[in-house]
Amino acid sequence: MIDAAALGRILRRAKIGRRLAALLRAVFLAGMCFTIVYPLLTKITMSVMDERDVFDKTVKTIPKHFNFTNFYEVWKLVDFPAVLANNAKLSLLCAALQMFFCVLVGYGFAKFQFRFRGPLFALVILCMVVPPEIIITPLYLNFRNFDPFGLVGMLNGGRGLDLLQGYLPFVLLSVTATAPRNALYIFLARQYYRGLPREINEAAAIDGAGPFRTFVSLMLPSSVPIMVTIFLFAFVYQWNEVLYSSLFFNELTTIPKVLYNFGYYTTYVFSTISVNTNKIAYVGILHSAMTLMGIAPLVVIYAILQKSFIRTIERTGLVD
Amino acid sequence: MSLVSGSKRKLFRRQNRVGYLFILPFLFGFVAFLLVPIAQSIVFTFNELQIVATGYELTPRGWRFYERALFVDTRFRVMIVDSLLRTITDVPVIIAFSLFIAVLLNQRFRGRTLARAVFFLPVIISTGYMAIADQGNPILSLLQNRNPLEAADKIRESVTSYKLVMALLGDSLPLWMTDFAVQAAGRIGEIVTRSGLQIIIFLGALNTIHPSLYEASSMEGATPWENFWKITFPMVGPYILVNVVYTIIDSFTNMSSQVMRTVQGYIVYMTDFSFGLTLAWLYFILLFLILALVFFVMSKRVFYYD
Numbered sequence: 123m124i125d126a127a128a129l130g131r132i133l134r135r136a137k138i139g140r141r142l143a144a145l146l147r148a149v150f151l152a153g154m155c156f157t158i159v160y161p162l163l164t165k166i167t168m169s170v171m172d173e174r175d176v177f178d179k180t181v182k183t184i185p186k187h188f189n190f191t192n193f194y195e196v197w198k199l200v201d202f203p204a205v206l207a208n209n210a211k212l213s214l215l216c217a218a219l220q221m222f223f224c225v226l227v228g229y230g231f232a233k234f235q236f237r238f239r240g241p242l243f244a245l246v247i248l249c250m251v252v253p254p255e256i257i258i259t260p261l262y263l264n265f266r267n268f269d270p271f272g273l274v275g276m277l278n279g280g281r282g283l284d285l286l287q288g289y290l291p292f293v294l295l296s297v298t299a300t301a302p303r304n305a306l307y308i309f310l311a312r313q314y315y316r317g318l319p320r321e322i323n324e325a326a327a328i329d330g331a332g333p334f335r336t337f338v339s340l341m342l343p344s345s346v347p348i349m350v351t352i353f354l355f356a357f358v359y360q361w362n363e364v365l366y367s368s369l370f371f372n373e374l375t376t377i378p379k380v381l382y383n384f385g386y387y388t389t390y391v392f393s394t395i396s397v398n399t400n401k402i403a404y405v406g407i408l409h410s411a412m413t414l415m416g417i418a419p420l421v422v423i424y425a426i427l428q429k430s431f432i433r434t435i436e437r438t439g440l441v442d
Numbered sequence: 443m444s445l446v447s448g449s450k451r452k453l454f455r456r457q458n459r460v461g462y463l464f465i466l467p468f469l470f471g472f473v474a475f476l477l478v479p480i481a482q483s484i485v486f487t488f489n490e491l492q493i494v495a496t497g498y499e500l501t502p503r504g505w506r507f508y509e510r511a512l513f514v515d516t517r518f519r520v521m522i523v524d525s526l527l528r529t530i531t532d533v534p535v536i537i538a539f540s541l542f543i544a545v546l547l548n549q550r551f552r553g554r555t556l557a558r559a560v561f562f563l564p565v566i567i568s569t570g571y572m573a574i575a576d577q578g579n580p581i582l583s584l585l586q587n588r589n590p591l592e593a594a595d596k597i598r599e600s601v602t603s604y605k606l607v608m609a610l611l612g613d614s615l616p617l618w619m620t621d622f623a624v625q626a627a628g629r630i631g632e633i634v635t636r637s638g639l640q641i642i643i644f645l646g647a648l649n650t651i652h653p654s655l656y657e658a659s660s661m662e663g664a665t666p667w668e669n670f671w672k673i674t675f676p677m678v679g680p681y682i683l684v685n686v687v688y689t690i691i692d693s694f695t696n697m698s699s700q701v702m703r704t705v706q707g708y709i710v711y712m713t714d715f716s717f718g719l720t721l722a723w724l725y726f727i728l729l730f731l732i733l734a735l736v737f738f739v740m741s742k743r744v745f746y747y748d
Contacts, residue, residue, distance in 0.1 A: 158560055227467060234459075248730070309684050309688075310643065316680060359569050
C-alpha cells in the first residue's frame with residue numbers, strides 16, 4: 123500500500139505537475155499564436171500564389187501553383203530597397219529621439235517635487251486623450267507657416283517658415299515629446315523611475331553629482347528595459363504611420379504609403395513598362411507579398427531587441 | 443547632525459526646481475505645437491464654421507451645439523452609454539489577459555523567442571497597418587469570402603464552445619458570469635489584438651524585478667502562487683496603472699469606436715464640423731473624468747519602490 127504522502131513524493135520526483143503545467147502552457151500559447159497569425163494566413167498563402175489560383179474556386183488555403191517569385195517582383199516593382207531605406211531612416215530618427223526625450227521628461231515627473239507637477243502631468247494625459255485626427259489640420263497649417271511665438275516672423279518680415287517636405291516636423295515633435303503616443307512613453311518612463319529607490323539620488327547628490335550627471339551616468343544605464351520598450355513602440359508606430367507622414371512629408375515614399383495606394387501605384391508602373399494593366403488579381407498577390415515584406419523587418423528587430431529586456435537589472439546591479 | 447540634514451534638505455529643494463528643466467522639452471512642445479490646435483478645436487465647438495474663399499468664417503453659436511448633442515441628438519447618448527459599458531467589461535479582461543500572457547512568455551521554455559515574436563505582431567497590427575494594407579488590396583476579400591459555409595461554421599463553433607463552457611461551469615457559476623466568459627472567449631481574436639502593447643509593457647516590467655527577490659522568498663518556502671501575489675503583482679503595479687489608463691483611452695478613442703467614427707464622419711467630410719467636434723470634446727471630457735477617477739482609486743493602491 124502506498125500512502126498519500128509517499129504518492130506525493132513519487133509524483134514530485136517524477137515532476138508530473140511541472141510537466142503537466144508545461145504541456146498546458148504549450149497548448150495554450152500555440153492556440154494563442156494561431157489566433158494571432160490567422161488573419162495573416164490569407165496573406166501568406168496569397169503571397170505565394172500564381173495568378174491562376176486566385177480565380178480557381180477550389181483553391182482555398184494551399185495554392186496549386188506555388189509562385190515564390192512574387193516577392194522578387196515586388197522588390198523590383200516598387201524599388202523596395204529605396205522604400206525600405208526611407209522607412210528605416212524616418213523610423214530610426216523618430217524612435218531614437220522620442221526614446222531619449224520621453225525618458226528625460228518622464229524622469230523629471232518621477233523624481234522631482236516641483237509646483238504644479240500634478241496639473242502638468244494632467245497635460246501629458248490630455249495629450250494621450252486627444253487623438254491626432256482632431257488636431258492634425260491646425261498642426262499642418264502650423265508647420266506650413268512655422269512661426270513659434272512670432273519669433274521667426276520678426277526676422278523674416280512677418281512670414282513664417284515652410285517646414286513641410288522635410289524631416290524637421292518629425293524632429294520637432296519628437297524632441298519635444300509631443301508626437302503621437304509620446305505621452306504614453308512619458309507615462310511609462312515616469313512609472314519606471316518612480317520604482318527606483320530614492321536613496322540612489324540622495325547618495326549621488328551627497329557625492330556631489332548634479333541632477334543631470336545623476337540622470338546620464340546613473341539612471342540611463344539602468345533604464346535599458348524601459349528604453350527598449352519605448353524605442354520599439356515608437357519605431358513600429360512610425361514604421362506604419364500614414365497620417366502625419368502624408369501631410370508633413372508627402373514626397374517621402376514609405377511602405378505603408380505604397381500599400382495604401384498600391385492599386386494606383388502598380389497600375390502606373392505597369393503602364394510605363396507596357397504590361398497589361400488589367401491584372402487586378404496579380405496586383406492583389408503582389409500586395410499580399412509586400413504586406414508581409416513590410417512586417418518582416420519589425421519582427422526581426424523585435425526578436426533581436428527583446429533579449430536586452432532580460433537581466434539588465436543584474437548587469438547594472440542598481441536595484442538591491 | 444541636524445545641520446547636515448538641514449543643508450541636505452535645502453539641496454533637495456533646490457534640486458526639485460531642476461525638475462522643470464527635465465520636463466521643459468514637453469512644456470515647450472505643448473505650448474508651441476499642441477496648445478493652439480487643442481484650443482482652436484474647443485473654440486470651434488462654440489462657433490459655426492463655414493468655408494469661404496479666403497479660409498473660414500466663424501459665427502458664434504454659444505452652447506447650442508452642446509445642447510443639441512446632449513438633449514436633441516438621440517444617438518449620441520446611446521453611443522456614450524454603449525462605449526462606457528464596453529470599456530468597463532473590456533478593460534479588466536484585457537489587463538488580466540495581458541498580464542497572464544506576459545508571465546507565461548517570461549518563463550523559460552523551448553521556442554520562447556518565436557512565441558515572443560508572434561505576440562509582438564498585435565503591436566504592429568494595432569497601429570492600423572493591416573487595416574491600411576487591406577484597404578489597398580483589391581482581391582483579398584474575394585479570397586477571404588471564398589467559402590460560403592464558413593459563416594455557418596463560425597456559428598456552429600460558437601454554439602459548441604457555449605455548450606462546452608456550460609457543461610464545465612454551468613451549475614457552479616451564475617449565468618451572467620458564464621455569459622461573460624463565453625463572450626470573452628468568442629472575442630479572443632479582438633482581445634489579443636488589443637492586448638499587444640500591454641503584453642510588451644508587462645514583459646518589460648517583469649524583467650525589472652530582481653531575481654533575488656524570488657530566490658529569497660522561495661528559500662522561505664513560498665509557493666509560485668504566493669510569489670506571484672506577494673512579489674510579481676505589487677512590483678508590476680505601476681505598469682498596471684499605465685496599462686489601465688492606456689486601455690481605457692484606446693477603447694474610447696480607437697477608430698473602431700462608434701462615437702469616433704461618427705465624429706470622423708462629421709469632421710472629415712465637413713458635413714457638420716462644429717457639431718462633430720462638440721461630440722468629440724464631450725466624449726473626451728467624460729474620458730478625462732473616468733481617468734481622474736482611475737488615478738484617484740489606483741494611485742493609493744499602487745506600490746512604488748521609493
